[in-house]
Amino acid sequence: MIESKKQKKAIQATQDLIIEARNLAYQNFPNKDLAEFLDGVEYFPALIVEEKDNTELFEIFLKDFCIRHNCMSILNRYENR
DSSP states (O other): OOOHHHHHHHHHHHHHHHHHHHHHHHTTOOHHHHHHHHHHHTHHHHHHHSSSOOHHHHHHHHHHHHHHTTOHHHHHHHHHO
8 A cells, every 4th residue: 555645646656657658659669668668567556555555665666667767757746746
């Protein structure tokens, strides 16, 4: 789970990542790279719904993911929501 005060913005960040994946697909991003991107995205909902507090892990993974995939605007939106 994610801290209740951060839960909504965690879900929004996950949605933003899904939207980014769709944009990459429309830009003919290589299939292997898109699959790798989606492999990372599928981890976020699991962190949100798991019983233990994963807030810190979610934020660390989100930051690393956004740096690795050059989508810092998603991290910035998460931090400023």
